[in-house]
Amino acid sequence: MDKSEFIECHKRIKPFIHNTPVLTSQLIDAMADASIFFKCENFQKMGAFKMRGATNAIMLLTEKQRQQGVVTHSSGNFAQALSLAAKSLGVKAFIVMPSNAPQVKKDAVRGYGGIVIECEPTLLAREAKSKSIQEKEGATFIHPSNDDNVIIGQGTACKELLEQQPDLDYVFAPVGGGGLIAGTALASQYFGNNCKVIGGEPYEVDDAYRSMLSGNIETNKTTNTIADGLKTQLGDRNFPIIQQYVDSIVRVTENEIIHAMRMIWERLKIICEPSSAVAFAAAIKHKNEITGKKIGVILSGGNVDLQNLPF
Structure with a gap:
């Protein structure tokens, strides 16, 4: 999956997708002591990067x-x-x-x-x-995340973000099946400028974190997390990309996910789903490392069950 494939893919799918907005908040920047740029895939057609x-x-x-x-x-x-x-x-x-x-x-x-x-x-x-x-x-x-053409497609969200903010130091993305983070990692290699990619993952489904440690694709015995989009596991197409290009994976608690989700709703005035908030929760948890830096956060989607909000 080389750079030219990404460029061709983006050209191919442009008529059928939205180039989603990038939002910022001075209050969030002050709280994080960093400049944070949210790539809002909750505004994508059908409400998610997929x-x-x-x-x-x-x-x-x-x-x-x-x-x-x-x-x-x-x-x-x-x-x-x-x-x-x-x-x-x-x-x-x-x-x-x-x-x-x-x-x-x-x-x-x-x-x-x-x-x-x-x-x-x-x-x-x-x-x-x-x-x-x-x-x-x-x-x-067509596999939701373990397919080369799907991975490249998902990576175009990060490509768009880096075209708007080319000098990001980090991009944070949630980790579920691994398609988005793998695509994000490749896009940051091809279109970023020494941009590191960090995954966010709930403690309750930390298979990707454990996979990075063991070198093998791990599974979860339980999936008791509010981040329902992240209950799947990595595959043999995306895991090698993640191993090679993702800097680290930060685990977050359920309370940290809810806090991050609430902050996005309150400060950015937009709806995001719990899985989306995981990436932002990981950025907040990584605060010491991101101080003074320019940070991208992929908000993966906004398909929320409004009958079942955590706040």
């Missing part, structure tokens, strides 16, 4: 593959992203969702044109159902 990777992955399919559709398994933002990207490009999208996924998420996927197929709420069941759709329909499977 629209970028989904669009790029579909656009790189052959004509025959497009005619037969795409399939993924997801109960969150990628389900919506692939549905909307597929609809924009005239492609069928089969979305395997666990039967216990919130109704609001199933409705959102259907609203974006996705064909929802429900299954038992286990990873094995999701994978088996996806496989059967691939065989029956000839649909191409």
